[in-house]
Amino acid sequence: MASLGEHYLIEYYDCNPHILDNLQAIEDILLKAAQKSGATILNNYLHKFSPQGVSGVVIIAESHIAIHTWPENRYAAVDFFTCGSRVDPLKAYEYIKEKLESAYTFYIKQERGIKEELQNASGQSSV
């Protein structure tokens, strides 16, 4: 592992807007996505906005999954931060894509806590 964690920033375009605006549906999708990835769920919190949109976060032992939806734009932003090799964020990615009925999606993966930077910062020869 070249870093302590991996952070997936996932864009879901052209989704079903009714699902994006349904708090219970979003909660179910997030929790099931966390389970499918192999994550250990610690807690979750969701909020329904007026007139529309949902925000939700699932805290997992391996970091977090968050979602923010814009039903009026048929769009949802998800990020999945994970550490360790036991969790597979791409299983969550595929599951959420299917459940939001997203016709167009992509993600970027960002390494977090890069080991070379940790070494440089601490001035140690190894971490």
Place this chain on the structure above:
Amino acid sequence: MASLGEHYLIEYYDCNPHILDNLQAIEDILLKAAQKSGATILNNYLHKFSPQGVSGVVIIAESHIAIHTWPENRYAAVDFFTCGSRVDPLKAYEYIKEKLESAYTFYIKQERGIKEELQNASGQSSV
């Protein structure tokens, strides 16, 4: 605005490990950082890991701020997702840097919900 939201991924290296392992300190820092940025706090949740490390999320009306700390590596990963122009994530960035006593930090900013992609996905000429 060229996108619906902005997502700052912030790396804090060479921090004070005692602060990184103190749940109450991390909670105070996150909440104050959210206030300083101008965000509206909806809820927050923190978790202390054994033997060390803290995860925390603040849900704000403008999206979220999350932190995950590795005291053993003197490292913390923060991400700040915001939408709208009222919130200034860089005020939170500077405040957290000072409070974690980070000697080396940087961030990347990722646009989320890119308007050109929203147009392409929907097939509309404007959004």
